[in-house]
Amino acid sequence: MLNLVWADEGGLPANDRGLAYGDGLFETVRMQGQQGVLLSRHLMRLVRDAARLGIVVSREELSGVCAQAAQRWADSFDNGWVLKLILTRGAGGRGYRPDDNMRPNLLVSATSLPPEPDAEGVMADFSRVPLSVHPMFAGIKSLNRLDQVMAARELHDGLFEVIMSNHDGYLVEGTRTNLLLKTRDGWVTPPVSSLAVAGVMREWLLERLRERGESVLERPLAIADLTGPDCQGLFLLNSVFGVVPVRRLADQDLPVDSGLATIVHPHDLLE
Template identity: 55%
Template sequence: MFQLFRADEEGVPSDDRGLAYGDGLFETLRVSGDHAPLLNPHLDRLVRDAGRLGIPVPRGDLEKTCLQIMAREAGQYDGRPWVLKLILTRGGSGRGYQPEPGASPHLLVRHGPAPDAPPEGGVDIDFSPVPLTVNPVLAGIKSLNRLEQVMAAKAMPEGIFEVLMSNAEGQVVEGTRTNLFLATDDGWQTPPASTLAVCGVMRRHVLACLHNAGEPVVEAPVTLDQLGPDRCRGLYLTNSVLGVVPVRTLAGQALPVTRRLATIAFSSQVME
């Protein structure tokens, strides 16, 4: 089991390993009323990746807690979409990196209104000068250590919705808060999960929808030359809170904009 803390009622103890070392992970869910459409995939990922970190957490207890919180808090948003954030840490311990055996995990929950929807005509994005380093041991895990993303977001130019980050090989990997899908002459392309700092729940949902729709899709590295206006047939950003967001311009260059990927993603029955 875990110790539950509510951000609007009490803080976590000062010896929490999430605060001290980033020893934990988190999920951010979009909620409509008292229902989160992607609750199950979020909980599946949280339990799976917590297991990779050696943090034991019962899925049934997590689901029960989420359902109780959504039922309790839905009324204050008066039908508007809202966001539920789950922060799971290894728990508390003394000094030093070595975890104490048998520590009870901490679960901190917080919530707030969902951000405004991005413009339907697409968003303006750019490239980040901050490189993204992905440790293979931690690839895909939405851990509490997001300093590279923080520095990239901090340097984001005014009026830019998102910036894309590249790895040491020069491959475009993801945004600070989004995964990406590229429309090509041959179908759809998204960077491989093994190269990602965060393997998003919405990314997984969109992949499943593309497969269900019979759309050709590959997981392969995305290079800078593929994102030029002569080769790119559309660029889309995804995350669980924003959904599927078309890109209008990349580094000042106009790109084709359609709602095709969003239509495929949200007309499918894959969403739970």
């Protein structure tokens, strides 16, 4: 059973393992009133990835908390809001070793939506910070995000995102986004095994493209894939922002394709 903590009433205890060791996960859900964008996928991912870490939580518990949060905060935001769930293994344990019967903590908070990105395209650059992905934790939205924190320090006014590479030099993801490249032959995206976070928007969109009969290839992305003549458009995927085209990458203009706008309507994804 969860120990529920409302952020506007207090915080996690000082010996919480999420604070001490990053021992936990989180989800950020775009909300409109009492409904959330791809809410069921967020909750399924949290339950699934918590199980990978040996943290026991049920979908029913999380659904109930989200309903409480919506009743608590929906009327406080006129133009949508963001629900954040931080799940930790709990408090205590001896050093790194957790207690066997530890009760998970769930910290729940709400913030206003960030400004919407330019629908005509945003500016991005390449990060100087390499992204490390442990094979055991690939795709998990864990609390261990120092690589992204350091890369996000490179952001400045006018720059929406920086794209991170792994130690083999392949492009992996942005600090807060997954990558989707349109080519002359179809769509290309890095495989889940290389990702720090496998986003729910990425998952949903790839399913829709395949349903439409479009070619979707999951393979490593090189810088030449984005800057070469086969590039027909680069998109940043995030469940809060949706699908964002990149119009300028570093010092190069990229083609902007509006085709995905016919597929992705955030308000149609509310649950």
